[in-house]
Structures are given as C-alpha cells and as structure tokens.
Amino acid sequence: MALALNNKATIIGSLLALSAGKASYSLIQMKRDSTRINENQEKHGGKLVANTFKAHGITHVFTLTGGHISPILVECERSGINVIDTRHEVTAVYAADAMARLTGKCGVALVTSGPGLTNTITAVENAHLAESPLLLISGAAPLVQHNRGALQDIDHAGLMKTVCKYSKKVFTVRDIVPEIRKAIKIALSGVPGPVFLEIPYDVLYSYEHVKQALVPSATLSRFPITNISLWRRQYQLFDIFHNAWDGSYSYDDFNDKYYAPIQPDIPHYSNCQFKKAVNLIANAKKPILVLGSQVMLPPVQPEELKEAVLKLNMPTFMSGMARGLLSDKETEQTNKNIQFRFVRKQALKEADLIIIAGLPVDFRISFGRGFNPKAKIIAVNRSVDALNMNTDIYWKPTVKVHSDCGIFLNDLSKSEKVTSREFSAEFCANLRKLELEEKDKLAKKVAEAQNVESIGKVNPLVFLSKLNEKIEQARVREQKDIIIVADGGDFIGTAAKFVWPTKPLQWLDPGLFGTLGVGGGFALAAKLVANENKRNCDVWLLYGDGTAGYSIAEVDTFVRHKLQVNICIGNDSCWAQVCRQQKPLFDGSEVACPLEDRHYEVVGAGYGGKGILIGSCKPEEGETPDKKNEETNFTSYVIEQKLTEFFDMKNNFSNRPMIMNVMIDGGSIEKFRKTAKYI
Numbered sequence: 235m236a237l238a239l240n241n242k243a244t245i246i247g248s249l250l251a252l253s254a255g256k257a258s259y260s261l262i263q264m265k266r267d268s269t270r271i272n273e274n275q276e277k278h279g280g281k282l283v284a285n286t287f288k289a290h291g292i293t294h295v296f297t298l299t300g301g302h303i304s305p306i307l308v309e310c311e312r313s314g315i316n317v318i319d320t321r322h323e324v325t326a327v328y329a330a331d332a333m334a335r336l337t338g339k340c341g342v343a344l345v346t347s348g349p350g351l352t353n354t355i356t357a358v359e360n361a362h363l364a365e366s367p368l369l370l371i372s373g374a375a376p377l378v379q380h381n382r383g384a385l386q387d388i389d390h391a392g393l394m395k396t397v398c399k400y401s402k403k404v405f406t407v408r409d410i411v412p413e414i415r416k417a418i419k420i421a422l423s424g425v426p427g428p429v430f431l432e433i434p435y436d437v438l439y440s441y442e443h444v445k446q447a448l449v450p451s452a453t454l455s456r457f458p459i460t461n462i463s464l465w466r467r468q469y470q471l472f473d474i475f476h477n478a479w480d481g482s483y484s485y486d487d488f489n490d491k492y493y494a495p496i497q498p499d500i501p502h503y504s505n506c507q508f509k510k511a512v513n514l515i516a517n518a519k520k521p522i523l524v525l526g527s528q529v530m531l532p533p534v535q536p537e538e539l540k541e542a543v544l545k546l547n548m549p550t551f552m553s554g555m556a557r558g559l560l561s562d563k564e565t566e567q568t569n570k571n572i573q574f575r576f577v578r579k580q581a582l583k584e585a586d587l588i589i590i591a592g593l594p595v596d597f598r599i600s601f602g603r604g605f606n607p608k609a610k611i612i613a614v615n616r617s618v619d620a621l622n623m624n625t626d627i628y629w630k631p632t633v634k635v636h637s638d639c640g641i642f643l644n645d646l647s648k649s650e651k652v653t654s655r656e657f658s659a660e661f662c663a664n665l666r667k668l669e670l671e672e673k674d675k676l677a678k679k680v681a682e683a684q685n686v687e688s689i690g691k692v693n694p695l696v697f698l699s700k701l702n703e704k705i706e707q708a709r710v711r712e713q714k715d716i717i718i719v720a721d722g723g724d725f726i727g728t729a730a731k732f733v734w735p736t737k738p739l740q741w742l743d744p745g746l747f748g749t750l751g752v753g754g755g756f757a758l759a760a761k762l763v764a765n766e767n768k769r770n771c772d773v774w775l776l777y778g779d780g781t782a783g784y785s786i787a788e789v790d791t792f793v794r795h796k797l798q799v800n801i802c803i804g805n806d807s808c809w810a811q812v813c814r815q816q817k818p819l820f821d822g823s824e825v826a827c828p829l830e831d832r833h834y835e836v837v838g839a840g841y842g843g844k845g846i847l848i849g850s851c852k853p854e855e856g857e858t859p860d861k862k863n864e865e866t867n868f869t870s871y872v873i874e875q876k877l878t879e880f881f882d883m884k885n886n887f888s889n890r891p892m893i894m895n896v897m898i899d900g901g902s903i904e905k906f907r908k909t910a911k912y913i
C-alpha cells in the first residue's frame with residue numbers, strides 16, 4: 235500500500251516537475267548535466283571521506299565492516315589512516331569516544347547500515363552524556379532503492395537524532411565533504427558530543443558501479459506514462475552525481491582547502507564574570523576547587539592547566555577525566571600538595587568558596603545537596619544547562635561562568651589578585667589531616683585482611699593493594715605511563731580506591747551513563763594512542779566478571795592489532811553491585827544476580843591472549859577439581875608470586891593481551907563497600 239502510494243506520488247511529482255517551468259531539475263538540464271558525469275569514472279565518495287579525515291588530522295578510524303561502507307574503509311587504508319576493525323560496533327564507538335578524550339580530536343567510527351548502526355546506540359549515548367566529540371558514519375541502502383524493500387533500509391538519521399548533537403543524511407556526492415566538515419565542527423563546538431552522518435550506498439560508490447548495479451538501462455516503453463518511474467530513477471542518479479567532480483577542488487590531494495577543518499566555536503567568559511570571580515576568590519579564606527572531565531578539553535593543554543591549578547593553590551578535587559591532573563609526588567615535592575581524594579564531602583561542607591569547573595552538579599556530587607549553604611559558588615561550564623542544573627533545589631551559583639573551563643582557570647591563575655590572596659592554613663591542614671586518616675583507614679583494612687586466612691579465594695583488598703604496588707614499581711622503575719580503564723561494579727569501585735593515575739588522561743571510565751561494557755573499546759583506543767605517541771605505556775583494563783562478558787571478544791582485536799592490554803578480572807561469580815543493593819531491600823532476593831565460576835583466562839587464551847588464573851574456580855561437571863588451588867591460602871606472599879608470574883609473562887609477550895582471572899572473595903568486597911563512606 236505504502237509502495238503504491240509512493241509510486242503514485244512519484245508519478246505525480248515527476249509530472250509536476252516536468253510540467254513546471256521552474257522545476258528544480260528538468261529533463262533538459264539533466265541532459266546537459268549528464269555531460270559533466272564521466273560514465274567511466276572510477277572516482278567515488280569514499281575517497282572524499284578519507285581526504286576530509288586526513289585534512290582533520292584523523293589517524294585512526296574504528297569499524298566493524300559491511301559492504302555499504304567499503305569505499306570509505308578502502309580509501310582510509312590507502313591514505314595511511316589506521317583502520318581498526320573490532321568485534322562489535324559498540325566497541326568501535328567506545329574506542330572513537332576514548333580516542334577523542336585522549337587526543338582532544340574528534341573520534342571517528344564507521345559502521346554499516348541497519349544493525350551495524352543500531353548496535354552502536356548505547357555507546358553513542360555514552361559519548362553524548364560524557365560530552366565526548368565523535369563522528370559516526372553509517373552506510374545506508376541506495377537512494378534509488380528507497381522504500382523498495384532494499385536490505386537494511388531504515389531511517390538512520392531519524393533514529394540517531396535523540397542521541398546526537400547533529401544527525402543528517404547525505405543525499406549527493408557534492409555534499410559529502412561539506413557535511414563532514416560541518417559535522418566535525420559541531421562535534422567539537424560548545425558542549426562537545428557525538429554527531430552522525432548517514433551516507434547511502436549510491437552516494438559512496440562510483441557512478442559507473444552504481445549505474446550498472448542499480449540503474450540498469452531499460453527499454454523505453456511506447457507509453458510515456460510508464461517511463462516516468464524510470465526517468466525518476468535516472469534523475470535521482472544524475473542528481474546524486476551532479477557537480478560531484480566539477481574540478482573546483484582536487485580529488486587526490488587532501489591538502490586542498492576544500493577539505494580543511496572549520497574552527498569550532500568555544501564559549502568564552504565575559505569580563506564581568508571574570509571580575510566577579512576574581513573578587514570572590516580574593517576574599518575567600520577557605521576556597522576549594524572541584525574539577526570534572528570538561529576541564530581537559532582543548533585548547534588548553536593538560537600541562538598548562540596543571541600549572542594553572544597549581545598557581546590557584548587551593549584544595550583540589552578531581553573526577554572523571556581530570557583524575558591524575560596533579561600527582562601527589564610532584565605536588566609534595568613543590569610543597570604544594572593540593573590534591574585531595576577522600577574528603578570532598580567534608581570540604582564541600584566547610585568551604586567558604588566552591589569553584590566547580592567542568593562538572594555538572596548531578597548525582598556524582600549528590601546534586602549539590604552537601605554544599606555549604608553559606609558558601610559562595612563559582613560554577614564554570616561550557617553548558618548553560620549544567621550551570622542551572624538543580625539550582626532550583628539544592629544550590630545556587632553566585633557567578634555562572636559560561637566558558638571553556640581550561641581557558642577560564644588559566645586566565646584566573648594569571649591574576650595577581652587571585653594568586654596573592656591569603657587563605658586559611660588551618661582549613662587546609664584540617665582537610666589534610668582528615669585525608670590522611672581516610673588513607674590510614676584503608677591501609678588498616680588491608681592489614682586486617684592480610685591476617686585473615688584466604689583459602690581458595692583471593693582477598694580483593696589485599697590483591698588490589700598488591701596490584702597497585704606492582705603497577706607503581708613498573709611506573710617508577712621502567713618510567714612507564716599507566717592508563718587505567720575501569721569497567722564494572724563493586725570490584726571497580728573498590729579498585730578506584732587503590733589504583734590512582736598520576737598523570738592527566740590516564741584514567742578512563744564510562745562517566746554519567748554508568749555504562750558497563752566500555753572496557754574493550756576504551757582500552758583499544760588507549761593503547762593505540764600510546765603507541766602512536768611512541769610512549770612506554772601499559773594499559774590496564776580492570777573488569778568485573780559480569781562486565782567482562784560484554785567485550786572480552788575484543789581480546790581478538792588486541793591480538794590482531796598486536797596490542798598488549800593487561801586485563802584483570804575481579805571474579806566474584808556475581809553481578810555483585812546490584813545484588814548488594816537488592817538483597818536488603820527485597821527480603822534477601824538475589825534474583826538475576828548470581829553468575830558461575832568461569833575460566834575467563836581460558837576464554838581470553840582462546841582469542842589468542844595469554845591468561846592465568848589466580849584462586850580456585852569450581853570445576854565443571856566431569857572435570858577434576860583443582861585441589862592445589864582449592865587448598866592454597868592466598869596470602870599476600872602467594873598473591874605477590876602470582877603477580878610476578880603475570881608480570882614476567884607480560885614482559886615476554888610484549889604484543890599480546892594478557893588476562894588475569896582473579897577468583898575473589900565477594901563477601902569481603904560487600905563488607906568493604908557497605909562500610910566505605912565515600913563511594
């Protein structure tokens with residue numbers, strides 16, 4: 235029915251078009267334009283896409299292949315762009331997201347039409363909420379077959395509208411380059427985020443191929459009316475390729491200005507906002523600085539921002555991508571240890587000035603509920619929505635600064651009035667005391683755990699503190715950078731207490747969306763960025779066991795691309811974080827939470843990685859129990875030995891992913907998480 239209507243509409247439309255003198259595209263014009271299309275032309279849209287990527291400095295694209303996007307993939311490879319193929323489209327987008335976070339450039343993912351695209355939705359929304367700029371391109375059914383039952387013919391651009399800043403279908407070859415340039419500009423402007431372009435098959439492939447494959451010439455009928463559909467298809471074909479290669483730009487040279495990036499729009503504070511902020515800081519005795527992911531966005535580089543924050547010289551709390559901006563060691567050496575991790579709640583309660591930059595006042599900071607009601611507040615954000623979030627209930631900014639955070643903080647740090655202010659030494663000393671007490675409490679918990687027998691299962695606190703020690707040793711001894719990717723529930727929340735980055739851009743987690751499954755893609759991008767910059771860098775991927783299931787197949791991707799990612803799975807055979815919260819509320823029900831002991835190290839090895847098991851794993855039916863592991867007391871000494879074995883193996887297989895399946899005692903984590911105050 236829809237088809238019949240459509241055909242009817244087509245016929246009427248074509249008749250109108252033909253009869254109206256002002257028709258956008260008449261037969262005469264079509265005839266004239268056809269001379270501009272060289273029918274033996276092998277030029278195609280994929281090359282234009284690759285050229286535009288090159289011009290934008292894109293070094294990697296992530297994908298899972300499909301015939302609809304072959305022209306782009308082939309041309310990217312020919313142009314020297316690394317084409318990284320994954321085992322799930324969602325991974326390709328997570329990787330593009332992480333690439334953007336780590337490099338400040340727009341990440342790129344390419345997927346095929348239909349299910350290739352629908353598989354990405356979670357990752358696109360994750361990037362949307364994490365304010366991460368990425369360009370996703372999907373293929374699409376040919377325009378000339380639209381609504382005629384072609385494979386995967388859905389409204390891709392319509393589907394992506396709600397999760398993207400910009401979502402558009404590209405209808406002609408001449409629109410490819412302008413649309414990509416515009417989309418990337420939008421992704422990087424204002425509050426960064428994902429953008430989407432749908433490029434149909436007949437816009438990407440060569441004219442010759444499209445004509446032969448999709449619009450074969452048919453014999454004209456004696457009855458003109460029956461020729462209208464045929465003419466319409468030819469009209470479509472001409473329109474797609476009209477002015478495609480008109481000689482106004484170079485097809486071969488990506489340096490042609492036709493492909494060049496468009497400068498993004500970055501919000502900048504006003505003089506009035508700046509002056510107000512300076513005065514508030516100059517008069518504050520107990521100021522604190524709270525930094526979120528957005529502060530890491532370009533144009534200010536991390537090192538420059540770090541210097542600015544050190545000059546601002548006030549107790550500083552970092553979350554998201556800002557973690558690691560300051561390192562304890564450096565700040566201790568310069569006698570300016572302004573980094574705090576454990577006492578944000580107390581600091582927010584006692585501060586007389588709170589500068590909150592690049593972090594929306596959302597659940598991650600208790601919606602602003604715990605802010606000292608008498609404190610002055612300077613809120614800095616690229617998003618107007620973020621500056622207003624929850625201001626009707628829990629907090630009120632004294633000054634709202636709509637600006638890039640790095641630029642604002644950098645400029646503040648140059649103000650004499652700000653840097654020469656007097657602050658309360660007592661306030662800082664008190665916070666430091668509380669911070670050290672919290673650290674001591676953690677150390678005590680580990681010490682207590684060390685004294686408890688741990689037969690068969692590994693105590694997670696002892697394990698994590700040992701793992702951290704080992705990573706630290708490698709960091710210092712081998713002068714390694716360490717990037718940590720966190721993906722999971724309670725095990726990861728606990729790990730975050732022990733493992734902490736010491737440099738900026740070395741910690742990756744999902745962010746606001748709380749998305750299990752980011753691990754494989756994030757770790758993939760992290761290792762590629764490190765290799766690209768020739769850094770001596772270990773990437774650690776910390777998984778909960780449940781979460782490992784989402785992306786463990788990417789071990790295969792790491793193997794194929796010769797990337798060593800060190801995977802550590804905290805295996806409590808449970809979706810523990812949910813279980814812990816569900817049980818007390820629902821009369822002890824654990825429904826849907828338990829998992830089984832599984833040999834993830836064997837799964838990883840099956841994909842070509844190298845794996846070891848630490849702790850005992852219940853045997854499958856018919857398997858002989860591993861008595862040795864079951865009876866071992868996993869003291870810190872034994873854990874240390876196992877970790878040494880892992881590190882030795884990892885050094886011997888420098889290009890292979892490593893998997894450590896750690897059978898942890900879930901009860902200990904449950905107790906720790908229940909009693910830990912600031913998680």
Ligand SMILES: Cc1ncc(C[n+]2csc(CCOP(=O)(O)OP(=O)(O)O)c2C)c(N)n1
Nearest residue numbers: 722723724725750778779780781809810811
């Ligand atoms: C995609 C997705 N699905 C489900 C959840 C809900 N969820 C939050 S934590 C969690 C448990 C994670 O289990 P695991 O990875 O084993 O870590 P554990 O808590 O056991 O340490 C679940 C299912 C989520 N956040 N994201």
Ligand SMILES: [Mg+2]
Nearest residue numbers: 779780808810
């Ligand atoms: Mg678990």
